[in-house]
Amino acid sequence: MxxxxxxxxxxxxxxxxxxxxxxxxxxxxxxxxxxxxxxxxxxRPTKPRFILLDATIYAFNISGPNFLTSNLQVTLSSRNPNARISIYYDKLDVYAAYRSQQITLPTLLPADYQGHKDINVWSPFLYGNAVPIAPYLADVLAQDQMAGTLLINVRINGRVRWKVGTFISGRYHLYVNCPAYISFGDKNNGVPVGPAVKYQLVQNCHVDV
Missing domain, CATH: 1.10.287 (Helix Hairpins)
Structure with missing residues (x-):
């Protein structure tokens, strides 16, 4: 060769x-x-389902030319629809937004665990004292209050992990958006709670994982 x-x-x-x-x-x-x-x-993994049950409004008003004060308490429930997957909520920050602008500081919920088909409920307070807002928002808010209805979005940013048997996944980003339609003009839509007004909402939230 x-x-x-x-x-x-x-x-x-x-x-x-x-x-x-x-x-x-x-x-x-x-x-x-x-x-x-x-x-x-x-x-068949399915993302958790969130519902905004109610919102208690303690303050929501313009305090100065372009400052908004908003203090409220919301009740949120989360259901794990999976029969074989558990969920670890490592970090959940809840805040309120109006017209896409954040109007309260984020409130950190305690880390939690959710078993198969379990339901968790949280009732955080959201505070935003004299938060600067865009000038046009003050006019829009005045118009919404005159109309008697405004839309507040309760949002959650967090991290979750999935558990299957003994296996635990890495962290995934969780984003939840809950629309809350508040009717200030009609007192029949809210229940007085001392100086505040409580609104029963039972509103489904949009969830992205």
Missing amino acids: TAKDCGAHHLDERKKLFRLAAVAVLAFVLLILFIIFLVWLIL
Whole structure:
């Protein structure tokens, strides 16, 4: 065998090894994807469901040219719809927003655990004393209050982990948006609680994980 034939033979061997390695890598990737699909098919993971149950308004008014004071307490419930997956709520920050602008400081909820089909309930206070707002918002707020109805969004930013058996996943970002329609003009829509007014809402929230 000549040196040229020997070199060609070695080249063919390398090509075969590369093909075998590529096939092995492809088979491994397909196996991992199949396992992930099978786990998903068995577990059917579903994101938690949040409901804004009520909101108690202690203060919501303009305090100065472009400052908004808003103090309220909200009641939120979360349900884990999964039958085989538990949820760790590692961090949940709750705040209120008006016309896409944050109007209260974030309130940190305690870390919590949610078992299969369990329901958790939180009732945080949200405070925003003399928060600067865009000049146009003061006019829009005055118009909404004159109309008797305004929309406040109660939002949650957090981190969650999933637990399946003894396996615990990494942290995932949780974003929840709960619209609260407050009718200031009609007192029949709220229940007086001392100097405050409590509104029963039972409003479904939009959840992204």
